[in-house]
Amino acid sequence: MxxxxxxxxxxxxxxxxxxxxxxxxxxxxxxxxxxxxxxxxxxxxxxxxxxxxxxxxxxxxxxxxxxxxxxxxxxxxxxxxxxxxxxxxxxxxxxxxxxxxxxxxxxxxxxxxxxxxxxxxxxxxxxxxxxxxxxxxxxxxxxxxxxxxxxxxxxxxxxxxxxxxxxxxxxxxxxxxxxxxxxxxxxxxDFNYRQIHSGSGIPIQLYYESADSLKAEPTYRYTREIIDFFEKKIGVAYPWQVYKQVPIRDFLYAGMENTTCTFFSAAFVVDSIGFADRNYVNVNAHELAHQWFGNLITETEEVHHWLHEGFATYYALLAEKELFGDDYFYWKLYNTAEQLKNSSDQGKGERLLDAKASSLTYYEKGAWALHILKEKIGDEAFRNAIKSYLNKFAFQNVTTEDFLVAVEHETAIDLSEWKENWLEQTAFKAEEAYQSLMRSQFIQRYLETATFRSVPLTEKKLRLKKAIVANNDFIGQEAIYQLAGEPFEEVRELYEVALGTQNIFIRQAIALSLDPIPESFQSQYAALLSDPSYLTQEAALYNLWVNFPEKRKMYLDQMEGVVGFQNMNIRLLWLSLTLYTDEYLIPEKAGYSNELQNYTSPQYSYEIREKAFEYLYSMNLFTDRVLENLVNACSHHYWRFRDAARKVLDEYLKDDLHEKRLKELMGQLGEIEKQYLQHKYNWQ
Ligand SMILES: [Zn+2]
Incomplete structure (x- = not known):
């Protein structure tokens, strides 16, 4: 999962x-x-x-x-x-x-x-x-x-x-x-599918909803490469006769590795622009890895849960390393090390072998344990151990001990310290992780750039410029974030250099951090609206709209018809902004308001509904229909959305007039909605 x-x-x-x-x-x-x-x-x-x-x-x-x-x-x-x-x-x-x-x-x-x-x-x-x-x-x-x-x-x-x-x-x-x-x-x-084959001949069926046929390629990009990579890297053939992947609307998790048929959240269905910011590659690789680690061999009980999640997380990382390179691999390891260190520093560290540990422990600490183990014993011994462990226990259950026996059979290196540090310790071994990360020159350069954060601009300007020119996604972003809040004329040149890199992540950092947008930089900044990233476009549209009231209509016209991710981030923002833009006529606004309200209804996925409710609530636009849809959301099967809806409704009903209004509406509501109100508020 x-x-x-x-x-x-x-x-x-x-x-x-x-x-x-x-x-x-x-x-x-x-x-x-x-x-x-x-x-x-x-x-x-x-x-x-x-x-x-x-x-x-x-x-x-x-x-x-x-x-x-x-x-x-x-x-x-x-x-x-x-x-x-x-x-x-x-x-x-x-x-x-x-x-x-x-x-x-x-x-x-x-x-x-x-x-x-x-x-x-x-x-x-x-x-x-x-x-x-x-x-x-x-x-x-x-x-x-x-x-x-x-x-x-x-x-x-x-x-x-x-x-x-x-x-x-x-x-x-x-x-x-x-x-x-x-x-x-x-x-x-209502699914269609495309069939491809792995290099070893396994049929792979990639499902999509009919309306999303153009998104099938970007959504499933690299699927074949990942399965071929795993068969080679793991050294054991894919264990089942077929592999299917199905996007599920309103799914409870990012993905679930059902044997031969992974289900995943339809929020990962992307077009080729969405792919840049929010692709399915990591979840795709993670669930596929479970077909070996979890499905072929299965833990006997929860205390060994890292044998599923730590392995799936680690092998997904290895697949991403193969596809996106070493920098990406170390960047992800660096980020999870930071999370684990923070949690550990707050006294919340957990043993990996703890039946009640959090996902952070099973997934990320588990992956780190394997990364350190592999560095310790070497690639060949690691691969041989995995191979014999999978073959020996195929279609059976396993414990951590079974894995350790397989590893110890392949190496003469004493593992007692590793076991103590990575399986038994509650604390995260940050120093050991740091030593491992520093093998990457990219991490060295990134951390060097990050140390400039507290340095005055005049002393670091040249070095930041160098960091931007080097055109690395992560280091470039770090440099841009350090420019925020500095006097604009002092850093204009650096922003211009950053825009000139044409790197969408460096440019995205500008969209996310430059505030306010100076008048003289307006037209250069506005070019971000055309970047192939829906995150960049969303942030740029909003910031331009706020900073330049006289040009609101012009920017909105430019973005009309852009939908964004599956959660329609750009369309929903666009509709909301038109309602506050003077140049739109009242009948036009009524149409846009109607469209926005419509996105709260149950026929849409919860990601769309959640955002639509937020916008409408902040604009005080809860019509009867929106209110009905909000009460409906209070009984949704996905707990996070359900809880958010309940909170909004509680807040809304603090006003007596609102309560009166909803009570009058009750007669028109469906059974489930009525029951929720009766049960929650004791209404009759
Ligand atoms: Zn998993």
Whole structure:
């Protein structure tokens, strides 16, 4: 999984005792999610082997109702969180159970506007499919999905067939190997896909929504390069028969590595301009790396979670190093070292082997532990250790000890200090990390430039100029940020040199930090509106609009029709600014206001809605429709958006007149919205 660890610090895992009487082997399931009732109908055929004599085994299943079962030797019954299979089971014998069920999933399967999709990790597949919450019983899942004819379906494994059944289409998928239940997934939506192949011949299916066909190439850029790089670098072939990637609207995380079918946030769908600032490459590589680290070999329990996330993070970094070069690699390592050091300095450092550690620890400290280990033992020993570790435990579960044994087999170097420092310590070993970073000449030059921050301008001007002329993305940005607040005429030449580099990141630093914009620099600055970066364009448009009231209309005209990222950052800003621009006529403004309000409705992704609510709230433009949409957002499945909406509504209702108004509106609201208000505010 890939989470933004600044936002999600703790991940809730439950503890699951493994049943020691049974090994579930294979499951064939037909799933029919019903949008209207948010219910799932299912048919399951599950085979298992008993490890010793017993009269009952169970599958995890949250609030399921078994409708029918038909097997002579096995009786099927439900409890609140289980489905029991009972019979006179002999030791080491294989049995099969068959049953149909219905369930109303509270989590883990989501019905959002025109997509239906699942998220197993942290949410438990057992809310929609009888399965095993513990990671240690791996099952070969063959999923079939019954969906409306006009929709496409994606699930784990190869698509065998699509046949018409009951007026719907039945999509039949086949897995060849077992996996833990949290990796089972399905998605239903309006998707197309492009197929490419890895160098080794694995079919790779790149999904996109029909409207985004032109964004497929930039979104999935380097996918083939990444999989080829991993097969070579890891030394073990991609373990599954196919690989699909699917953008999910309103997804809960950045990405999720379901076996053979990664789901990722549609916010990463970009055109070639968006690619510069917000591309999918890192998440793409991270989820792909999990197909080995997490899916092929799986931790036995949470205390070893870094075996998934530290490895996926580190291999994604290696892929980026291959694609974008050493500077980029060290820049990212430098940034995570800073975060880890800050957290550690505040006494918040965590052991890597801590079942309750934060994402920052599992992901970034885990990656650092591997980086230091690789430097210590050398590339060849590292690669050999990884290779034998993966081969030995393929389709099984692992502990940190299993990894260490594999490493120790490949090297004579004593690892006890590394273990102590990187696995056991709560503190981040900043000095050791710093020594490693200083192997990069780029980091040396960057840190040298950063030391000028406290130096008076006259003493550093020449050196900053040199830093800008060198045209390095990160060092150039650092130099530009140091110019902010200096008397403009003293630094004009440096800004001009910076614009002249044509480096979009150095130029972006100007858009983000030069304030106010001097009159005499206006036309040079305005050229930033045409830079191939939506971040730059957004900042430049806003700053020009604020600084030069007489030219507002001119700049807005220039940017009309530009949408920006998937969150429509530029269009939403543009609409908001027109409402405060005198030259637009009242009917035009009414149209723009209407469009902006429309973006708060549930048919749009939460990233768009969130920004639209912000703009409308700050402009005091909460019409009835916006208010209805805000109440709707208060019950959204994505907690961060839901909480933000709830806060805005609380704030809004502090005014008695607003409260009166919403109470009058209540009659027109949908059931979910009404229930939220009744429950939250005790309204009738
Ligand atoms: Zn991950």
């Amino acid at each position: 890939y989470k933004c660890f600044l936002l999600v610090l703790l991940m809730s895992f439950g503890l699951h005792a493994q049943q020691d009487t049974v090994d579930f082997l294979a499951m064939e399931a037909v799933i029919e999610p019903i949008k209207e009732t948010k219910m799932v109908l299912g048919t399951v055929r599950v085979s298992f082997e008993t490890l010793r004599a017993t009269d009952s085994v169970y599958l995890d299943a949250q609030n399921f109702q078994v409708l029918e079962s038909a097997m002579e030797s096995v009786t099927v019954s439900t409890a609140s969180d289980k489905i029991w299979l009972t019979g006179k089971f002999q030791p080491h014998k294989k049995y099969t159970a068959f049953f149909t069920y219905q369930a109303v999933p509270k989590q883990s399967l989501y019905f959002s506007s025109d997509q239906i999709w699942t998220q197993g990790q942290g949410k438990y597949t057992s809310h929609w499919l009888p399965s095993v919450d513990s990671m240690t019983d791996k099952i070969e899942f063959d999923i079939s999905v019954l969906a409306p004819k006009e929709k496409s379906v994606i699930a784990n494994g190869n698509l065998l067939s699509v046949t018409e059944t009951k007026g719907k289409n039945l999509w039949k998928f086949d897995m060849k190997h077992p996996m833990s239940s949290y990796l089972v997934a399905l998605a239903i939506g």
